[in-house]
Amino acid sequence: MHLNDQELELLRIIETNSRIETADLAKMTDLSEEDIQATLQKLEDMRIIVRYATLINWAKVDEYHGVTAMIDVKVTPKRGVGFDEVAQRIYRFKEVESVYLMSGAYDLSVIIEGRSMNEVAQFVSDKLSTLDSVISTTTHFILKKYKHDGTIFESTEKDKRIVVSP
Amino acid sequence: MIKTSYISKTVQELKPSGIRKFFDLAANMEGVISLGVGEPDFVTSWSVREAAINSLEIGHTSYTANAGMLELREEIAHYMKSRFHVSYDPEEEIIVTVGASQGIDIALRTILNPGEEIIVVEPCFVAYAPIVTMAGGVPVTVQALPENDFKIKAEQIEELITPKTKALFICSPNNPTGTQLGKSDLEAIAEVVMKHDLLVISDEIYAELVYDEGYTSFAAIDGMLERTILLNGFSKAFAMTGWRLGFVCAPKEISQAMLKVHQYAIMCAPTMAQYAALEALQHGMSDVEDMRSSYRRRRNYIVKSFNEIGLDCHKPGGAFYAFPSIKKTGLSSQEFAERLLLEEKVAVVPGDVFGESGEGHIRCSYASSMEQLQEAIKRISRFMERFN
Ligand SMILES: Cc1ncc(COP(=O)(O)O)c(C=O)c1O
Numbered sequence: 001m002h003l004n005d006q007e008l009e010l011l012r013i014i015e016t017n018s019r020i021e022t023a024d025l026a027k028m029t030d031l032s033e034e035d036i037q038a039t040l041q042k043l044e045d046m047r048i049i050v051r052y053a054t055l056i057n058w059a060k061v062d063e064y065h066g067v068t069a070m071i072d073v074k075v076t077p078k079r080g081v082g083f084d085e086v087a088q089r090i091y092r093f094k095e096v097e098s099v100y101l102m103s104g105a106y107d108l109s110v111i112i113e114g115r116s117m118n119e120v121a122q123f124v125s126d127k128l129s130t131l132d133s134v135i136s137t138t139t140h141f142i143l144k145k146y147k148h149d150g151t152i153f154e155s156t157e158k159d160k161r162i163v164v165s166p
Numbered sequence: 167m168i169k170t171s172y173i174s175k176t177v178q179e180l181k182p183s184g185i186r187k188f189f190d191l192a193a194n195m196e197g198v199i200s201l202g203v204g205e206p207d208f209v210t211s212w213s214v215r216e217a218a219i220n221s222l223e224i225g226h227t228s229y230t231a232n233a234g235m236l237e238l239r240e241e242i243a244h245y246m247k248s249r250f251h252v253s254y255d256p257e258e259e260i261i262v263t264v265g266a267s268q269g270i271d272i273a274l275r276t277i278l279n280p281g282e283e284i285i286v287v288e289p290c291f292v293a294y295a296p297i298v299t300m301a302g303g304v305p306v307t308v309q310a311l312p313e314n315d316f317k318i319k320a321e322q323i324e325e326l327i328t329p330k331t332k333a334l335f336i337c338s339p340n341n342p343t344g345t346q347l348g349k350s351d352l353e354a355i356a357e358v359v360m361k362h363d364l365l366v367i368s369d370e371i372y373a374e375l376v377y378d379e380g381y382t383s384f385a386a387i388d389g390m391l392e393r394t395i396l397l398n399g400f401s402k403a404f405a406m407t408g409w410r411l412g413f414v415c416a417p418k419e420i421s422q423a424m425l426k427v428h429q430y431a432i433m434c435a436p437t438m439a440q441y442a443a444l445e446a447l448q449h450g451m452s453d454v455e456d457m458r459s460s461y462r463r464r465r466n467y468i469v470k471s472f473n474e475i476g477l478d479c480h481k482p483g484g485a486f487y488a489f490p491s492i493k494k495t496g497l498s499s500q501e502f503a504e505r506l507l508l509e510e511k512v513a514v515v516p517g518d519v520f521g522e523s524g525e526g527h528i529r530c531s532y533a534s535s536m537e538q539l540q541e542a543i544k545r546i547s548r549f550m551e552r553f554n
Contacts, residue, residue, distance in 0.1 A: 164202035
């Protein structure tokens with residue numbers, strides 16, 4: 001889809017902070033508040049803006065016990081629908097966070113969030129590997145998240161500059 | 167007890183920088199939001215830092231050629247040609263310096279005879295006039311006026327020219343006003359400069375940070391290449407202030423003379439910083455672009471916000487400074503900056519620090535995160551309500 005400069009600019013700004021208020025977005029971009037609102041609405045309707053997300057570092061929260069696994073899945077593509085049909089069958093499970101079609105040693109990369117290792121294991125053995133077209137699965141558990149979606153989790157980057165300088 | 171007579175008269179008479187005073191005032195306060203910082207808020211790109219680390223790992227720890235590594239000078243020549251359409255011979259016309267700061271120093275020490283005059287356009291970077299004085303010259307200041315959005319006029323310069331005038335010192339985009347001179351502005355000035363056979367020292371350290379129109383280098387104006395000493399560096403565009411790396415470009419005769427001063431004073435710029443700079447030029451331009459678009463948004467935001475809360479501010483074309491007028495409050499720029507700091511904990515730099523013509527204004531750097539800027543605007547807006 002072809003976007004104009006202003007639409008691109010808006011996307012770049014809210015990509016890292018979707019909470020900036022419309023009034024401030026207007027000041028940053030030379031657009032009116034009405035324009036901003038209309039543009040955001042349009043981008044949402046086009047599903048270019050898919051969701052306004054919050055990136056939470058759950059590992060820091062004691063009450064959280066979840067685990068994330070990345071699963072390499074080999075499948076036999078079906079005539080006519082290729083990989084799409086099996087991908088669809090997989091991504092509809094609520095445990096599934098992401099599904100990517102890959103080049104290389106396996107076909108689909110599936111990211112699963114579960115409450116425990118056990119839950120993930122169960123999902124893989126009961127639901128995923130029993131699907132018709134699935135030939136094999138290899139499960140990797142994520143031990144620690146350092147950087148996710150472009151954001152470094154443990155960064156303690158403070159402003160190290162002196163307060164006033166030439 | 168040390169006698170003051172140990173200290174040279176020139177140095178005794180130098181005024182300490184007004185920036186220092188504000189640093190002392192703000193340094194020990196908690197919770198200060200600073201718009202007082204004259205440097206990028208980005209950390210140098212990791213690939214550049216990594217290149218420096220690698221240069222250390224493989225043991226590049228000795229001096230380089232006086233003028234800097236030839237490989238770096240070649241890259242600079244290529245960069246100047248492709249970005250700014252000016253051609254310099256990397257072997258003889260480019261010197262890698264310890265920041266643009268050292269470039270200023272060697273340029274002035276190279277060209278000045280005692281008592282010769284340099285026309286300095288104010289408001290300007292705090293170091294210009296003192297370095298002219300230290301090099302034995304006489305700074306003659308000319309004031310860029312707020313009503314012209316701080317663009318200096320050729321006529322203003324011409325009025326000050328005397329037989330002693332050696333060069334014009336100019337900076338665009340400017341610190342502290344952010345004002346960018348367009349091609350026609352430069353052409354008008356160039357005409358005067360050529361008529362009176364002057365040199366130009368052109369500080370182009372903010373050349374990459376322009377937001378509305380393309381950049382014209384003074385050296386790219388017809389007839390100016392042979393009479394321009396061009397200063398640039400890595401501090402601002404590549405967020406490399408602490409690396410202390412810059413460069414000067416000038417016609418061969420001048421460069422080779424500057425090289426004498428440079429080699430006796432400091433031998434060469436730091437080697438690891440030169441490796442970092444090489445990486446920056448070779449692979450860092452997309453980072454520059456990202457930083458530039460980020461500054462642009464923040465400029466738009468802060469300038470509009472200032473105008474909304476009653477601090478009249480022209481829209482600066484470059485650098486990362488806004489220079490709003492505070493005249494409406496009836497305070498001097500020193501009083502304003504001091505009260506703002508003590509009452510609302512926002513640090514800005516009073517405009518008079520950059521020369522008399524800066525009085526009535528404050529320099530606000532928008533090289534700070536949007537969150538910080540939003541909070542700063544909130545506080546300044548509260549402060550301004552006291553004057554309604
Ligand atoms: C106009 C101007 N010139 C030169 C410098 C010094 O730059 P460098 O870090 O390359 O010495 C600065 C730094 O603030 C500046 O604003």
